[in-house]
Amino acid sequence: MKTTRTTYLSKMATELKPSGIRRFFDLAAGMEGVISLGVGEPDFVTPWHIREAAINSLERGFTSYTPNSGILELREEIANYMKTQFHVDYSPKNEIIVTVGASSAIDLAMRTILDPGDEVIVVEPCFVSYVPMVELAGGVAVQVQATKENDFKIMPEQLEVAITPKTKAIMLCSPNNPTGTLLNRAELQAIADLAIQHDLLIIADEIYAELSYDDEEYTSMPAIDGMRDRTILVSGFSKSFAMTGWRLGFVCAPVEISSGMLKVHQYALLCASTMSQYAAVEALRNGRADVEEMVKSYRRRRNFIVHSFNEIGLECHEPGGAFYAFPSIQSTGLSSQQFAEQLLMKEGVAVVPGDVFGASGEGHIRCSYATSLDELQEAVRRIKRFIDSLQDN
Ligand code: PMP
8 A cells, every 4th residue: 555654753753853063063064173161071082991901802702792781890880989979879780871972872761751742851951961861761851941141050940930830850960061060069969959848859960079069069960868768879980081972871770760761771781781881880980080180181271161251251160070172252242152062163263152052052163172182272262263254354
């Protein structure tokens, strides 16, 4: 029988918009001499001893599937890491799942907790995947805007008005991509109080937790009183250990939730890459000094770039973590898309327009400072020239 189908794609896939970040990569890809402040990944190569651990695992013939939740050795190391670095206890037996990057941990969390129509409050500006992941899981993303006036910290009152009987969870990211904003213990506590009061889960994306530069010790959401049992903690190795290509992350959650996640994970992905898991064991056992070195270097670059942006007239709050600066470009009168596009075309500097991260990102650009100081200095020179040229017109 002849069908009248016009597409094989689902409605969901048809309506999904391509990531705004990709568009800029594609534009920059064909150009010579571009300095990219666009990519959200470390400029370091994974430390050699970590790579070597993966090579050793291959030499020893460890090439099969692992348990669905990951090798026990790694889950034990993750439990130890969460305890020593973040003061939270998770059982390696059934509260930790090794995932294919933090990306699959977020996807897994959404697919496990959401029924059709359930709402997740997403704090924007945010990582571009959150809203699509909520929607792909059948949920509804309720976007709440953190603003420049509050250094991109979400105010509890803003969350409170967004809560409805359908709200299941709040999606939080600290330090944040794209703003670099880091929430301190008191700020997390205020959000935790709301979650407890309204019986909500918090999905805490703490992938940048190690890259925090404040003097105050980093606070992990599940370390707040009463939050361990209502937090899905998402983290991974991509950022802190410079391991983006290894595709390795993890998720920690109380057993009721993690056992639900494991059921989804075993069908969707089986397990994470075996050699990456052996590399991650080595990263957690012997990678502390590497992390500290990288953090020192990011802190230096952050100080340079934030100071430079403010000096050339792009107002920029000091980000407490991650490796992004999020300066305002409002003084130029251009939209963030116009600014990014013209800067790329005229001066060969790739940045990401802030609006791709949510409405309150408009008027800003995301600049990753995970690139050498020399390149950052040259980028600032070019950005200044670009801004000056706007004033000359
Ligand atoms: N969360 C945030 C906030 C991120 O910025 C990223 C990567 N850009 C991810 C998750 C995904 O990380 P992974 O490489 O571990 O999938």
